[in-house]
Amino acid sequence: MSNExxxxxxxxxxxxxxxxxxxFMLKTSGFQVRTYESGTDLLRAxxxxxxGTILLDIRMPGMDGLEVQSALRDKGIALPVIIMTGHGDVSLAVHAxxxxxxxxxxxxxxxxxxxxxxxxxxxxxxxxAVSRDRADEAAVRLEALTPREREVLDGLARGLPNKTIAYDLGISPRTVEIHRANLMTKLEVRSLSEALRIAFAAESK
Structure with a gap:
């Protein structure tokens, strides 16, 4: 059973x-339902x-489903949308x-x-929600790094070897290794791949 x-x-x-x-179909299947007569009603709320899930008719007077979808996106509402179509409106559904x-x-x-x-x-x-939580947590963990450690991590995230990172930053490869060891300790990771997962998760925020 999914999260209530x-x-x-x-x-x-x-x-x-x-x-x-x-x-009725949804309520008898264990869902809560809120109904709206138009896209405008939904946008007002x-x-x-x-x-929850937005079950959206594509052909409605006033604003159609595509316009409602666009308006939701503009408001930063990222709830999953399922489009209901009739009259063979498959091309509209593909646009959606x-x-x-x-x-x-x-x-x-x-x-x-x-x-x-x-x-x-x-x-x-x-x-x-899980990936958002992960991204938030990753961003917080990265805040513990010094600017130089962030630069080293950015280089690693671009797939650069220590020597190249050292050259780009004007420091010695040995100093890069020290920064790398420090950032891994601060991020509480044992492998480079774990450190990179945190870097990439933070980027997805």
């Missing part, structure tokens, strides 16, 4: 019958949007995927297809 706090679905569709039927939607499902859809797509979105949400 992520079992929330924000359902956005202008068709009341769809909101009712899909909402955007500031306080709880973590290129813009960051994780999946699209065609109406009318089977319950199993819908639940499968949402489970995938929940996995994405949980892993994003």
């Amino acid at each position: 706090e992520h079992r929330l679905v924000h359902l956005v569709d202008d068709d009341e019958a769809i909101r009712r039927s899909v909402g 955007a500031a306080g949007l709880e973590p 995927m290129k813009a960051g939607a994780i999946d699209f499902i065609e109406k009318p859809f089977e319950k199993a297809v819908l639940i499968g797509a949402i489970e995938q979105a929940i996995d994405r949400l949980e892993h994003a």
Whole structure:
């Protein structure tokens, strides 16, 4: 069972019958559901949007699904989006995927297809939280390094040998080795690959 706090679905569709039927389908499968009649309604609530999956109809009056998706991105909301399409709107759905939607499902859809797509979105949400935590932790650990140790680590992260790093920084290879040993102690790692994982995780912030 996935993390309870992520079992929330924000359902956005202008068709009341769809909101009712899909909402019922999700509630009976153990999800919490918030419904919105339009993309504008969802965006009005955007500031306080709880973590969950956004199930978004692509064809709606006013703002369509692509415009809503773009507006969410502009507001820095990175919740996973699943696009609902009808009328053979596959090309629109592909645009939505290129813009960051994780999946699209065609109406009318089977319950199993819908639940499968949402489970995938929940996995994405949980892993994003883990990688964000890792990136934050890595950034904090790197703050313990001196500017020179950071320069040595940056050189190592670019795949440069000690001699090249020494030449670039105008210091001796022996001094590079000392900085390298010190930064590994401060980062509490035993191998270069562990140190590089921290450097790369911090870069992903």
